[in-house]
Amino acid sequence: MQFLKVLTSIAALLPATSFAQVTTDGGTIDPAKVEQFFDQPGYSPYAGRSYPIFPLWGEQHLHTSWSPDAIAAGTRIGPDEALRFAKGEEITSNTGQPVKLSRPYDWIVIADHSDALGVMARVIDGDPNLLADPTLKRWSVGMNAGGAAATEALMEMITLQGLGQIPDAITNPDTQFDMWRMQTEIVENHNNPGTFSALIGYEWSSNFGGGNNLHRNVIYRDGKSHADRVRPLTSFDTEIPNELWDWMENYEEKTGGRVLAIPHNGNLSNGLMFATETPDGKPIDVEWAMRRQKWEPIYEITQTKGTSEQHPTLSPSDEFADYEIWDAGNLNVVPKEPGMIEYEYAREALKRGLALEAEFGVNPFKFGLVGSTDSHTGISTAEESNFFGKFPASEPSAERSTGNAFDFEGRVVKDWQLGATGLMAVWATENTRASLWDAMNRKEVYGTTGPRIGVRFFGGWEFNEQDAQSRNPGALGYDKGVPMGGDLAPIPTADAAPSFLVAALKDPFSGNLDRIQIVKGWLDAEGNTQEKIFDVVWGGDRTVDENGKLSPVGDTVDIANATWSNTIGSPELITAWQDPEFDPTVSAFYYARVLEIPTPRWTAYDAVYFKDAAFGPEVPMKTIERAYTSPIWYSPKG
Template sequence: MKQILVGASLTALMAGAGLAQSYLGDLAIDPEDAGIGTQHYSPFVDQSFPNRVFWGDTHLHTSYSTDAGMVGNALGPDEAFRFARGEKVRASLGDYAQLVRPLDFLVVADHAENLGLAPMISESNPQLLANSWGRQVHDLVKAGDPLAAYVLWGESMMVNTDPLDDDDLTRTFYNRIVDTAEHYNEPGVFTALNGFEWTSVTNANNLHRVVMFRDGADKVADIVPFSNYDSSDPEDLWDWMEAYEARTGGKVMAFPHNGNLSNGLMFDDARANGEPLDAAYAERRMRWEPLYEVTQIKGDGEAHPMLSPNDEFADYGTWDRGNFGTELKTPEMLPREYARDALARGLKYEEEIGVNPFKFGMIGSTDSHTSLATSREDNYFGKASMAEPSAIEDRISENPIQPDFLGEEITVKHYETIASGLAAAWARENTREAIWDAFKRKEVYATTGPRMTVRVIAGWDFEPEEVHRPDFAAERYARGVPMGADLFAGPEGSAPSFMVRALRDPDGANLDRIQVVKGWVDANGEPRTKVFDAAWAGDRAPNADGILPPVGDTVTGADYTNTIGSAALGAHWVDPEFDPSQHAYYYVRVLEIPTPTWLAYDEAFYGNLELPEDAVMVHQERAYTSPIWYAPEG
């Protein structure tokens, strides 16, 4: 006879298993309906664990971002939401675009700095024309010289001085985005989340954050998004967020991204004001920034081959030449830029100051500036509108990010971008509240574009055959914790076991393998990381050095087949090197079989593109889950 454990019985069971008590607050059980030990014929009565994956992009720019609208993007928030909902949309260069399947949620995250400048110019906005600088850039664009106007704006950004300094104007155009989000938000069908991007560029080093609200227009209308003109210090952004919550009763969080362009500042050992990290800072950072955008168009930020030399898959979408064009990268910057090592360094900080400042979950998003959330390699509309699909040279050689102030050695060309990524959220319903709450509890994961389903649950008493049960999640949630949660000390002599299920994108490639990435602090106080193969397709076996042979390669030009790999993989993995006295984190990486990159699709479509010799034509896309953290105490 089936029996559903709810309410106090579930609390006791989790406490007895040494599981994270904090997760209980996220289980949506109505106390009035929770009968202790009540038996139901239907196994789904009172079921409350997150049972669906919702897909979205939390980092999309429209023509309201000056670095999009001033360089060719003619599509506003309306087109962005319609495209994300699955509609066919005409891109800025004239071709049509459409997603293979609609997204479930979207954040239009336009830059706060002079938000709406391009549409202001297009409309000849009277408030803009009343400003002498505004009149100047307006007249340059209307005279046919938008590049000169863009350069003029860029000069203001470089000296961090707002050339308009008009909150009313910013508020007007931000409200347009909010109104558009309200129009397209349809609970249960599509979630339009409100947000913006704070664009801190301290000495041309990237410290950008996307800000995402849980709230609708009743709370976010009429705000003036916090901008780099206000401050370049993330702690000042947190102050602004805290004030927003106190004033409105709303909820808000932020996501850093592109540590690879921060030259060591994203996960630095010091605060922006130069003071050392302390417990108060660590608590505030994790309060306001529970997640990190680990992969997107401007490079992948999970790992670096110099930091993980034994990881054959670490060199993926690597951008490691410098910041935004003014300073070259040096090796000592790298550990403070990549998620895997930052997570391990967070454990070391926890030992030293009592709080982990880098205890973040992981998501992906596009950072597209085309208004089109395209993350598939066969449907990639580029970083910016001048690099939308075409046979013109800009598609390949445009320099979208790093000016060549220091010469070609720092410049990254558009052919080195990747069509990444997406955020996946485990929730029960597609609403602003449910999606935001999934992000807050870190029950989310990143992919480089494919929509592969990945679930991870850790506990102390799982058996290998349980990973194949059809009720995999229902039972395991009662005895374990999901991605993003804490796992506390278990029975003496036991090691944590991880139950992982992965299912390929139904419109994508088969899976190669499931890996578990572990981080810890060794006896000498040094952060360490290691990658373990947990499950794989086919009858391969690790060699004498523990290396698993490649899955194979079916790619020919822009074609591949799913004759290798597996549509689904399941893993029951027990840490073979577990030390119960040692803090650790564990996250899962799932790899697809080799597939063509967008360059291969372009070559097949346009032909004879004369691609550079180092152009990557084949890769293995992947997913990264939020970690599970083990702590000896609890």
């Protein structure tokens, strides 16, 4: 009966899931010009619509055997097989297990490292030209042997890269360019506009200073004919992000194409991802701020190596901040020093962006929020019950209950600390590379920790309670406001306050919804950054206490059987909310955070499936899945 209710709810809401921005150049639309996104319809409410009916699901951060660290760790699934898996095909994992997605993706980016792209696959296959180098020959033997020998080869490769002593055969730009053209050919063969989009991309993998994660994924709007004209940048070329922006600018000038970059894993940057100076110690300036805003419109807020929305020590009153936190150190698990964390988390960066805008006149950290897996297995899975780990050693097995995900000279991160996260939703007008890229560039995107939660978020000056009863909030949202990723129109009257229309629909494969929160950040009159979290709508008959806290939704998780009941929470939530504490003289941003009811974590599924799994008492067995929308910004300047 509960499942029937959910299906009925979904059927009722699906016609309303149509909201997006429509442009041909990735810019913003004028909400007053309704004809830009809704042609004069006839009887059919769908005829003439030129904005999305549903979000398009995928990810921009998957590695295959063409990434050197992935193949060194035992990954043998290449780009072709990874793309077939993303389209819904059942494949065999690196450890010989059948695996399939619950539902196909709509799009994906194979973001293999540009460093030594595909070269290590040739080393392992025994390419005689490469094995003429004694170091590469030793690595080939070790990686083919597997086990400790493979680990030793991988660690040596990482160490030599950090020292700048990688064999010349790996860093040869001509070899890399040849492999790049081979990869774009594979991706091109899987691109099917209107049905499945295979976007071209790569990861630029700066580990500045030894494991400080400044990685970016470069995403192309274009196809092979453009992408093949300029060799991808590597960290062998540079490890400074603004020099990546130079490369991007050169690409666009030379080809007429378009690219954007997505920073990720700020929580492993040891204070560098959102610092107010460049990694090489130069102070940022107006030009730097303008370029960062231009080239990096979105940020990866959650992935398997942790969620970096906010750290609990930075927001001690946020009861949901302590979620899949990795804060031991950087990629080499080099311990953090005091003061680093505040430059690693998205909410702090969004607040700091307001302060920098007051100083420079431009906000370098004006980014949207997305999720992806960063899986290095060639298998993109983000569902708790279908989690295939980070590397082959963390694919499903009883051993991963005690295994190490990372071990650098005794500094260990355990496999159970890996998160089964995340996914990216794009409000694109059609399933094509250009439409998806345009939506990313205008920040009309959001991220989840795995479930396909439908979320819509609009901001304006006229939303009211009656709007929350609409079954077509998409057209209404554009008519009266701007979507996630946008800027509020200038304040219409001195006493006006911004209002927001926010709606969420549960993933039918996952838990009911607990609540929707709106996270506000602002710059006060003294120039200090502030934040506050508002519970704006929730499931069940609950109340807010005198301290403004909403009572918990409850917990139906049966850990022993890795199950739960959707007898609490709500299948869908929608409301119109107005900021009760608005100050029109200060800059602010708002984003929505949607929380599910508690459900079993992947570790609970492992404990049930592998009877001899030895999870200790410190291992979490429950999770609260969530979605994060891109913000909407307000500026007194309009």
